[in-house]
């Protein structure tokens with residue numbers, strides 16, 4: 001089994017347990033369930049910079065990135081920096097995140113929030129909504145075409161944007177459907193952790209213009225963005241580069257200022 005198989009196997013157990021603990025009716029009673037969401041896709045279309053900044057404490061590929069920052073400050077800092085949206089890792093076992101992190105980010109800023117999670121069940125989409133997300137991530141590598149359709153339509157019904165993540169041509173071809181807002185190309189192979197911006201370049205031509213193109217992972221400098229923009233990318237998901245510093249918001253701010261020059 002590769003790491004992704006392990007994550008998904010653990011996730012199935014976790015979701016089964018959560019379902020027993022908190023019934024859907026309770027999730028639907030969250031005040032946030034009625035909140036009007038903000039479209040990240042729209043923000044990216046209107047932006048010159050397109051930065052989606054992530055909160056990530058650790059990852060299976062890098063071990064600890066930073067355990068010392070608090071989500072409330074990071075969210076405020078990112079908002080202040082002028083990012084388009086924030087991604088919040090909610091997986092606990094492999095990334096050290098939680099749904100509480102999402103809630104804290106929601107309480108701290110008005111940015112569109114992406115629930116960064118390994119979604120394998122509609123229940124997790126209801127959780128995303130109940131904890132203040134505006135966007136969900138769907139990962140093509142762990143879902144069938146039918147699941148992508150079912151989950152994305154379900155999310156759209158709740159007013160959430162959908163970012164669909166792919167890593168190769170086959171995943172992309174099975175995924176293109178009208179219920180998605182953004183197509184993300186992950187430069188990191190989640191099975192081997194290899195990172196290459198070439199992945200974004202190679203796949204861009206297969207992404208129809210009606211989707212906002214997002215390049216994810218391994219972006220650590222302005223040059224990477226300048227290289228990817230001509231390929232039609234309008235969104236750039238950056239985690240480690242900001243999170244590894246003492247002040248993620250400040251790093252994002254400096255990055256965006258340089259990008260605007």
Ligand SMILES: O=P(O)(O)OC[C@@H](O)[C@@H](O)c1c[nH]c2ccccc12
Pocket residue numbers: 054056116117139165186216217218219237238239240241
């Ligand atoms: O820290 P980086 O290299 O800037 O990457 C951020 C983000 O793209 C990455 O965390 C990510 C992309 N897709 C995922 C799916 C699950 C978990 C994490 C991810």
